[in-house]
Amino acid sequence: xxxxxxxxxxxxxxxxxxxxxxxxxxxxxxxxxxxxxxxxxxxxxxxxxxxxxxxxxxxxxxxxxxxxxxxxxxxxxxxxxxxxxxxxxxxxxxxxxxxxxxxxxxxxxxxxxxxxxxxxxxxxxxxxxxxxxxxxxxxxxxxxxxxxxxxxxxxxxxxxxxxxxxxxxxxxxxxxxxxxxxxxxxxxxxxxxxxxxxxxxxxxxxxxxxxxxxxxxxxxxxxxxxxxxxxxxxxxxxxxxxxxxxxxxxxxxxxxxxxxxxxxxxxxxxxxxxxxxxxxxxxxxxxxxxxxxxxxxxxxxxxxxxxxxxxxxxxxxxxx
Amino acid sequence: xxxxxxxxxxxxxxxxxxxxxxxxxxxxxxxxxxxxxxxxxxxxxxxxxxxxxxxxxxxxxxxxxxxxxxxxxxxxxxxxxxxxxxxxxxxxxxxxxxxxxxxxxxxxxxxxxxxxxxxxxxxxxxxxxxxxxxxxxxxxxxxxxxxxxxxxxxxxxxxxxxxxxxxxxxxxxxxxxxxxxxxxxxxxxxxxxxxxxxxxxxxxxxxxxxxxxxxxxxxxxxxxxxxxxxxxxxxxxxxxxxxxxxxxxxxxx
Numbered sequence: 001x002x003x004x005x006x007x008x009x010x011x012x013x014x015x016x017x018x019x020x021x022x023x024x025x026x027x028x029x030x031x032x033x034x035x036x037x038x039x040x041x042x043x044x045x046x047x048x049x050x051x052x053x054x055x056x057x058x059x060x061x062x063x064x065x066x067x068x069x070x071x072x073x074x075x076x077x078x079x080x081x082x083x084x085x086x087x088x089x090x091x092x093x094x095x096x097x098x099x100x101x102x103x104x105x106x107x108x109x110x111x112x113x114x115x116x117x118x119x120x121x122x123x124x125x126x127x128x129x130x131x132x133x134x135x136x137x138x139x140x141x142x143x144x145x146x147x148x149x150x151x152x153x154x155x156x157x158x159x160x161x162x163x164x165x166x167x168x169x170x171x172x173x174x175x176x177x178x179x180x181x182x183x184x185x186x187x188x189x190x191x192x193x194x195x196x197x198x199x200x201x202x203x204x205x206x207x208x209x210x211x212x213x214x215x216x217x218x219x220x221x222x223x224x225x226x227x228x229x230x231x232x233x234x235x236x237x238x239x240x241x242x243x244x245x246x247x248x249x250x251x252x253x254x255x256x257x258x259x260x261x262x263x264x265x266x267x268x269x270x271x272x273x274x275x276x277x278x279x280x281x282x283x284x285x286x287x288x289x290x291x292x293x294x295x296x297x298x299x300x301x302x303x304x305x306x307x308x309x310x311x312x313x314x315x316x317x318x319x320x
Numbered sequence: 321x322x323x324x325x326x327x328x329x330x331x332x333x334x335x336x337x338x339x340x341x342x343x344x345x346x347x348x349x350x351x352x353x354x355x356x357x358x359x360x361x362x363x364x365x366x367x368x369x370x371x372x373x374x375x376x377x378x379x380x381x382x383x384x385x386x387x388x389x390x391x392x393x394x395x396x397x398x399x400x401x402x403x404x405x406x407x408x409x410x411x412x413x414x415x416x417x418x419x420x421x422x423x424x425x426x427x428x429x430x431x432x433x434x435x436x437x438x439x440x441x442x443x444x445x446x447x448x449x450x451x452x453x454x455x456x457x458x459x460x461x462x463x464x465x466x467x468x469x470x471x472x473x474x475x476x477x478x479x480x481x482x483x484x485x486x487x488x489x490x491x492x493x494x495x496x497x498x499x500x501x502x503x504x505x506x507x508x509x510x511x512x513x514x515x516x517x518x519x520x521x522x523x524x525x526x527x528x529x530x531x532x533x534x535x536x537x538x539x540x541x542x543x544x545x546x547x548x549x550x551x552x553x554x555x556x557x558x559x560x561x562x563x564x565x566x567x568x569x570x571x572x573x
Binding site for chain 1: 411476479
């Protein structure tokens with residue numbers, strides 16, 4: 001009976017507040033909840049919760065009594081009120097520690113000086129990621145096709161390459177390529193060496209992703225295409241790869257996000273990207289704020305990228 | 321590709337064909353001549369090698385031993401350009417294998433454009449004529465996913481025909497279809513047969529064999545057991561294995 005729609009004398013629906021037989025405790029709870037956030041902190045909040053409890057029990061056992069929604073509202077406001085009080089107390093008690101935390105992680109003077117520098121250096125980070133990604137996709141696909149070749153020697157080369165690269169730490173590969181090549185007389189810039197190292201490394205991983213994508217395409221596609229007289233490469237190009245690439249876009253996008261983060265390793269051969277500049281700032285100002293800046297710049301790119309990948313996963317799976 | 325074929329020579333000649341998959345012997349010595357315009361229906365229990373034989377003909381499987389000549393060209397020879405041979409041999413598959421990322425029209429025109437180097441206009445013209453022939457001209461801009469199984473298979477037939485083959489191979493093309501969609505595909509194949517196309521059809525559809533087939537081959541365990549006129553073999557199977565097979569099939573027809 002508490003669920004019937006009730007009308008007043010003019011035929012308009014009554015709100016919960018206006019219905020007859022609304023629990024007084026429920027109304028009181030709501031009022032206390034509002035007071036708990038304004039004129040009567042803590043006390044109002046506690047009373048709001050207590051009254052709400054009482055109201056709910058009464059409403060449960062009395063069919064003619066209404067106002068469950070009001071009680072819930074009052075209870076929620078009460079909880080919010082208590083949390084705000086707790087937060088205020090926390091800040092008050094931890095004042096000193098909080099000030100120290102801010103001085104170390106969000107030092108305003110350091111932010112003013114170092115975050116713009118870090119931001120400019122982040123452009124190098126992005127440039128490195130994009131340049132490397134371009135070559136990674138091309139080389140990765142090439143290695144995948146080698147891996148899938150009918151000729152044993154091509155497959156062997158591909159497997160050795162993939163296994164060795166995936167078996168070594170990226171930082172080691174960066175060092176070997178940068179210093180190794182310079183000992184051989186080939187002097188690549190730090191940016192170029194970094195790009196080469198990232199390409200060589202990530203192409204090995206992406207080759208396996210491409211391979212999985214290609215193998216996931218039903219072999220009937222290749223058979224139908226070859227039966228029409230198309231060559232293996234034509235079939236790959238016009239039939240298999242268009243379908244395979246669509247499938248591997250989500251994992252490849254994830255790899256790109258990882259690549260963006262791994263560019264920070266190139267700091268260790270001295271490339272002036274965001275992490276290196278941040279480290280320098282930390283040394284100069286003796287606080288962590290510059291690195292917090294680096295972190296924020298990364299998150300600014302990686303978190304939206306993750307959402308984009310999620311969206312792509314859903315969109316592309318619908319097509320299948 | 322030049323064809324070494326005169327009017328009396330076989331379209332397909334299979335000589336002592338053997339095919340092994342590891343220890344399993346799929347084809348155990350096939351000798352067969354298919355003449356132009358014959359509609360050869362191949363039947364037999366599963367595992368008898370029917371599909372394997374078809375797939376050896378267009379090179380999807382490589383023969384372990386033996387030779388296959390298509391219009392005089394030895395398909396089994398390493399030096400043969402298999403892509404050129406496949407322009408002359410069309411194949412339609414049980415699972416249709418249409419290209420899902422392309423429209424119906426593009427499915428049909430892809431090979432003519434890329435292999436025969438036709439212009440898009442030329443290819444489109446031919447494709448529309450063929451799609452019209454199989455009754456699907458109005459679906460030319462649809463994607464395969466929007467077509468029924470029967471429609472997809474008819475597009476697959478049009479796609480194979482677009483290359484202008486001299487022989488068409490059909491590998492159980494109605495086995496994956498809902499029963500009510502089977503006849504539209506068989507009708508299309510019947511029209512093709514009446515136009516004089518040389519066809520090799522692996523199927524379980526005995527009605528088609530009797531009505532459209534000009535020759536019936538019964539295979540079992542990798543060998544040809546009986547070979548002759550469809551109606552004669554149905555009414556009077558000579559070999560015990562043939563009798564056994566038909567009794568099993570016809571008992572629930």
